[in-house]
Amino acid sequence: MKKQARDFAKFAVILGATALVAGCARLDIGTSRTTYASNNSATASAATTTTPTVSSAPSDEFRSGQILAFIKPEAAALLSEKETSEAASAQYYALQFGRVGAFRTWQGDSEAKGEVTVGPYVKVNGRDCREFTHTVIITGKRYVSTGTACRVANGEWKVETV
Known part of the structure; x- marks a missing residue:
């Protein structure tokens, strides 16, 4: 029983760590590109994405x-x-x-x-x-x-x- 509890606790810690790391990424809607948060200004500017210009209908x-x-x-x-x-x-x-x-x-x-x-x-x-x-x-x-x-x-x- 104690082994099951330890295994469950390990699983919960791994799941929590995965959720924490996933929270650092974001998907830019409409661009299908993932960018990552960074405190380094050179990296941050390289990771910056732009949202496409949207036109309502084809001309x-x-x-x-x-x-x-x-x-x-x-x-x-x-x-x-x-x-x-x-x-x-x-x-x-x-x-x-x-x-x-x-x-x-x-x-x-x-x-x-x-x-x-x-x-x-x-x-x-x-x-x-x-x-x-x-x-x-x-x-x-x-x-x-x-x-x-x-x-x-x-x-x-x-x-x-x-």
């Missing part, structure tokens, strides 16, 4: 033209205006708010549908960037486009060419 320009950079041209040619708009919204909201690896789906007015997944935010030359995969499915055929998109000064997303 008409993004919906009508810029989305074409995010999907395969042969798929874009087969989409209706509504489907292009749905694809643009899914792409935009996945980049803006999407959890890493979670699917953002869209459905067109015919047999077209799609899904977008994004990676974590990374800083590239001071800009928020994310890798993405946008899959368009039309009558069972899959058109997969991958790339990196970065947020530009006006808050919109632009595909970067490497």
